[in-house]
Amino acid sequence: MxxxxxxxxxxxxxxxxxxxxxxxxxxxxxxxxxxxxxxxxxxxxxxxxxxxxxxxxxxxxxxxxxxxxxxxxxxxxxxxxxxxxxxxxxxxxxxxxxxxxxxxxxxxxxxxxxxxxxxxxxxxxxxxxxxxxxxxSSSESLKILELSEQEGAVNTHLKELKEAIDAGNLVKSALKEAIDSLGKAGGWGTVDLLGGGFISDMIKHQHIDDAERNVHRAQTRMRQFQKELLDVQQQADVEINISGMLKFADFFFDGLIADFLVKDKINKATHEIEYQYKQVNDILAKLNKQYMEHKNHLETVQKEKQEIIQSL
Structure with a gap:
């Protein structure tokens, strides 16, 4: 019962x-x-x-x-x-x-x-x-009850960590796609410097458009990631600094039309997005470490509970 x-x-x-x-x-x-x-x-x-x-x-x-x-x-x-x-x-x-x-x-x-x-x-x-x-009047029953409560709490936190990790991986994916698109645009920017003309300019702009879509997607997913972190960092034993991360795309949209025709601006954007990728990756490493620690704790609680049940 x-x-x-x-x-x-x-x-x-x-x-x-x-x-x-x-x-x-x-x-x-x-x-x-x-x-x-x-x-x-x-x-x-x-x-x-x-x-x-x-x-x-x-x-x-x-x-x-x-x-x-x-x-x-x-x-x-x-x-x-x-x-x-x-x-x-x-x-x-x-x-x-x-x-x-x-x-x-x-x-x-x-x-x-x-x-x-x-x-x-x-x-x-x-x-x-x-x-x-x-x-x-059974001490065993009360102990099982206590362990069950611990099991439920750890399971809940594991689920929250998993949701945050999944959200962070989506951010990484979008940032990686943006980096790839800018890399292609940068290649065609080099062609421009060598006198590539209209075709190379058109292809370069297409890659920049792709990068912009990926950056916006990353910003949207960063927002969702940040909401998951609001929940997780209150309980996880990690320091997570996300201040300013939602603003990382502002410079991209500001300079898109006026400046991204120049190759060094494409390179600057790539470095900024690579920095954001590293930031997200560092946070995910902390979350994954916490996830494994909680998973090990859950296995310990479940094992103790099972031993008591088997002894009855």
Missing amino acids: FSEINAKIVEVQGELRKATKYRVQLADYEQELETIEMTISQLHRQLESEKKDVTRLERVTLTNLLATLAGTKNEKLSKEKQELVVAQHKLAEAEKTKREIDDEMLVIRNKLFELKSTDNEYQQLLLQKEEMIKES
């Missing part, structure tokens, strides 16, 4: 742990949403300003005529149009990120709704367990 109610309690404790995890993640997403909404507002204002600059330079005015005669107007207009395209691109990326955050928050809210009655169920089970303990 003890084993049945304890199994049920362990199961409900896992559900309660999920609810706590989801609330922490939701609060963090809410802060991110506030930040990205401010960013979008700023980018809208910047975009309007860039549009006005382009329109002003395109109008026929005495100043523009003089600038044309001096050979500077086209240069200025080209620069303003470039800045306009960059602003449009950054806004599109920010809005895409906001949609992803909104979607993740909706998923978490739905999960919390499904768990809303769990706390009441847990309290009822504790009352039943308390009555059973009062009626029990």
